[in-house]
Amino acid sequence: MELPVREEELQEIEELCSAATPGPWHVRTLNDDSAMNLVAVSTVPGAGAGERWPDFDHRDLVAATLVQHPRYVDVGDECWDENAAFVAMARDAVPRLVEEVRRLRALLADKDEGEGVSA
Template identity: 70%
Template sequence: MADMADAAGTADMAVGGLDLDAIDELCAAATPGPWFVRSLDDDHAMNLVAVSTVEDTGRGERWPAFDHGEIVAATLVQQPRYVDCADERWDENAAFIALARDAVPRLVAEVRRLRWMAGEEGVSPP
């Protein structure tokens, strides 16, 4: 996985240095979207912020009343507190992760389209 992330451009952040094929591979390998932010509760009825393949019901379901197989990521698990972030941006981080699932493939397609329009060598038409 680290090799794929490096190929996707973490080592070279210049747009020209992005390996769009590697980013496409990462997108294809991930759980299909769309993804949604869900506010749930852990087994002690403490907040759990997650990214899920299922929309939030607004009921704050308490584990085990939700299917753990629907959760693709968590940005806060309070009990035991093992998923957390120092800046307390759990909701914002979850929203970014959920948005990225659909946005990244679209952005890759747009970069390819712009490279083709600019006449970049070796770029196929969209």
């Protein structure tokens, strides 16, 4: 059984989130001669599937889950789109989850104090 997340772990997660590129992040599908079938996570939304360079700025890209030609990034289970969606969602969701864990812990602590339960 997993032990509860310690406050130190929550602080570490929070620090990683704060240090990362600000969100929101978006999934983009790019395609050109240099990065064929590129599925990426970007700080700006895309204009649609198959955007080609120079119509996108590489500095907006945070991560790639598929770079098919040449084969630089190509996960074996072929969950490129799903992985990109998860990474993009996590940028905003993880800090919110840390806040929610702390909020719920505070509610439990208040409830326990009100009932005279000692920790």
